[in-house]
Amino acid sequence: MDVFIEPIGKLINEFSKLPGVGKKTAQRYAYRIVSMTDGEVQTFAEAVLDAKRRVRFCKVCGNFTVAGEELCAICRTRDKSTICVVKEPRDVVALEKLHTYTGVYHVLHGVIDPMNGVTPNKIAIKELLARVQEGGVKEVIMATNPDVEGEATAMYIANLLKPLGIVVTRLAHGIPIGSELEYTDEVTLERALVERKAL
Amino acid sequence: MDVFIEPIGKLINEFSKLPGVGKKTAQRYAYRIVSMTDGEVQTFAEAVLDAKRRVRFCKVCGNFTVAGEELCAICRTRDKSTICVVKEPRDVVALEKLHTYTGVYHVLHGVIDPMNGVTPNKIAIKELLARVQEGGVKEVIMATNPDVEGEATAMYIANLLKPLGIVVTRLAHGIPIGSELEYTDEVTLERALVERKAL
Numbered sequence: 001m002d003v004f005i006e007p008i009g010k011l012i013n014e015f016s017k018l019p020g021v022g023k024k025t026a027q028r029y030a031y032r033i034v035s036m037t038d039g040e041v042q043t044f045a046e047a048v049l050d051a052k053r054r055v056r057f058c059k060v061c062g063n064f065t066v067a068g069e070e071l072c073a074i075c076r077t078r079d080k081s082t083i084c085v086v087k088e089p090r091d092v093v094a095l096e097k098l099h100t101y102t103g104v105y106h107v108l109h110g111v112i113d114p115m116n117g118v119t120p121n122k123i124a125i126k127e128l129l130a131r132v133q134e135g136g137v138k139e140v141i142m143a144t145n146p147d148v149e150g151e152a153t154a155m156y157i158a159n160l161l162k163p164l165g166i167v168v169t170r171l172a173h174g175i176p177i178g179s180e181l182e183y184t185d186e187v188t189l190e191r192a193l194v195e196r197k198a199l
Numbered sequence: 200m201d202v203f204i205e206p207i208g209k210l211i212n213e214f215s216k217l218p219g220v221g222k223k224t225a226q227r228y229a230y231r232i233v234s235m236t237d238g239e240v241q242t243f244a245e246a247v248l249d250a251k252r253r254v255r256f257c258k259v260c261g262n263f264t265v266a267g268e269e270l271c272a273i274c275r276t277r278d279k280s281t282i283c284v285v286k287e288p289r290d291v292v293a294l295e296k297l298h299t300y301t302g303v304y305h306v307l308h309g310v311i312d313p314m315n316g317v318t319p320n321k322i323a324i325k326e327l328l329a330r331v332q333e334g335g336v337k338e339v340i341m342a343t344n345p346d347v348e349g350e351a352t353a354m355y356i357a358n359l360l361k362p363l364g365i366v367v368t369r370l371a372h373g374i375p376i377g378s379e380l381e382y383t384d385e386v387t388l389e390r391a392l393v394e395r396k397a398l
Contacts, residue, residue: 003295005265011250014243018228029217033247034254041251044213045244051210052240055233066204096202
């Protein structure tokens with residue numbers, strides 16, 4: 001006999017599909033659902049379905065937008081002369097939390113990674129080129145992650161954009177604020193040394 | 200402007216209601232939902248609703264059972280002369296995973312905790328007494344947690360059952376197998392010393 005009754009077993013299985021959720025955590029989540037009121041569970045399930053039903057990608061930048069709004073709120077209202085290029089929508093969230101960036105974004109939905117079959121045409125590079133070629137763009141900030149694929153993607157795109165006379169910049173790499181030199185990894189430390197700045 | 204569009208913000212809020220889930224984790228879950236196929240999201244939401252709709256409590260032991268089955272599979276098929284008393288359905292799961300216990304359970308749905316307003320009549324103690332008074336029960340194993348409330352509840356129930364001529368036992372406390380004496384907390388170590396057994 002199974003240790004879980006069927007509807008709970010199924011729910012545990014579904015929760016296990018979420019990132020970083022193992023059987024034990026999924027079990028805790030399932031029990032919480034069962035102990036919620038009917039109304040609370042209804043609201044929960046509706047939010048899940050609604051997020052899938054009502055979330056679209058912005059036709060310009062590729063970030064999330066609400067169904068019915070072709071352009072996201074950022075593309076509708078912000079300075080279009082600066083485009084910040086990121087890998088995923090979650091990177092937009094990280095930058096937006098600063099409340100200091102006033103430009104727009106371009107979400108690539110991936111980075112170039114030939115080992116895993118992600119060639120440049122599989123991510124939104126040509127859409128970025130089209131935006132730039134429409135004119136009015138002064139600077140493109142490459143904000144892909146500082147890993148091998150992120151760096152390669154940034155270089156690849158920079159090489160495409162520079163001939164168009166666009167200023168292409170990259171987020172600074174270096175020692176994180178508040179950390180200690182002693183515990184900074186060698187690659188970061190070397191990068192910080194090479195890219196040292198005049199005081 | 201909010202960093203999340205409304206349907207995603209709502210879903211993050213719902214996921215945050217699950218135990219141990221903060222904003223950051225809820226955000227990861229929400230993004231996973233959005234990146235699932237329509238069918239996968241439908242299955243996920245259905246499992247949530249279904250768990251709430253189809254899960255009932257067994258009329259005898261108080262553990263989970265499927266709607267339509269008054270008695271849970273354990274109460275229907277197992278040896279009723281031994282009842283193992285636990286705090287919550289999750290404790291049944293922990294014991295069932297051993298595959299060695301052949302008796303039935305009684306889920307209290309809480310433990311006596313007067314400081315938080317949980318008096319003996321608020322948990323399923325009278326239901327346990329009724330089961331025992333029906334006859335045929337030889338042993339009641341108290342398997343509440345080894346904390347203050349769990350111990351007090353075990354003692355309280357034992358005092359009610361002993362006059363009925365029932366053998367009342369308690370799960371053994373002591374040094375966990377595989378752990379080291381040096382790192383065992385003092386309370387556990389003292390308990391292990393007091394309850395030492397002849398070899």
